[in-house]
Amino acid sequence: MTEKTLPAEFKDLEPFAADWVFPTQKRRRMKRLSSNMDAIGAFYSVILPRIEAVARHLGPRPLDQLAPEEQRLLWMAYMFMEVAPAVEIFGQPEVRGNTFPYARFFEANPITGGAIVDDDN
């Protein structure tokens, strides 16, 4: 990937842009659950000290005014929040201990409450 996909100020995050940017919570969760802790840890430790700069850079603007590379930066910050519990609490991608299966707790249509089972959400 030679093209810049994040704002210039965030060159240091560019190595993660291809693999750690997803538009939905479900995709981010699937990325977290399918990654090993080395990969998660590497991403986490690089982005943790940069989150405040991300918020500053995107500034006091409504979210629908973000340029595409800014939008990707924001999604990357969301990804940080997605993996944070894996690093800070569980020491593994999924919740520690016995839990209800991730695969049975679906994203739902907010109006009907019906499960959304396709992979695009």
Place this chain on the structure above:
Amino acid sequence: MKASKDHGNFFTSNFGLSNDPIPIEPYFSSEWFKREREKVFKRSWVCVGREENIGEPGDYLVRDIPILNASALVTRAADRKVRAFYNVCQHRGNLVAQTACGHKRSRFTCNFHGWSYDLHGRLVQVPDEKVFYNIDRDQHALKPLHCGVWNGFIFVSPDPARPLEEEFADLGKLVDGYDFALPVVGSYTAEVKGNWKVFLDAFQEAYHVIALHATTVRPTFAGSDNPFAHLTSARIFDRNRSISVYGNPDHRMRPSETLAFKLGVASTYTPDMEKNAALSAAGLNPEGDKNWAFDINIMFPNMELLMGVGWYAQMQFWPVAPDHTHYEVRIYMKAPRDAGDAISQEFNKVMLYDVLLEDLYTIENTQAVLKARADGNFIFGDHEVACRHNYEVVSQMVETRS
């Protein structure tokens, strides 16, 4: 009623509830479930959506209500009124509206033989009408459900024991001033092999925080001055109830959590207790509790609103069978003003999802072995007073004659 430090049995006795063990048959019996259908659910109000979901004339939504063996069709007509009907064609019973929701409808046409109904439920067209021997269209309008709106939530009932306004009047006073018209930021669902009361009980007490959530939110909701996550206060309003959950002011935040509170406003709770106290006027923290985190307002029979500063979650427990519940949870948060708010909210969304997986875990295990101990009991402690109250209300309704 505020919690008392020195009474083991405080809420329970002060609310006039018994502290006897609870028989477990109501939590698995099909006989009991049938009676719940007739005596509880047919006589109560269940929520089918938010008013914003059908904001414009011509908007509609369809909602299955398994315990009523019904599909509800909810419409907004040109007079802006919200109406609800059984979604059943009066010809030969096909579903009238087949899609879950939509806009700009003026009529619903049954796809079996083409009978049409308008947004008021009136039968407006019958193909080849003359073969029906002078059909009286008024007699064949869609059958209405009782329908009302409470704080923007649309409720329906087949045969309500009380008007909606009356049923939720006291809870309404409690949340007065709260802005419920917030965007949905997360919406999740699960089919769980558990009785709806077993399920609801897991979400109307905080006693489980120290064990079930030991690795996740225990330090958030239990602390040195409240090691067992005692409720800070509890209230009962006839069939409905409300409890307030403690927040630990000394909670040591994780790096992501520190960032979340630094960058934004919306959060599952704020450790800033003074700010909480100041905000409690707007429908939150009704008794002005110190170290308050959020309230859980349980609207009989199957919905609860977990409410905090800048966010709330709506949970619904839809009984399908004695050992099967369809669960829905929607997270609402104040629209983010900027990226900082949005990043902050993401922290809470992720946390909630993971914690809910812990909450959901015990239900199927509990249910799986209930029958084997049919003569056994549940024991509810004082801080499980909401579970006890639910049991007493349900059994009173189920056991009344008529």
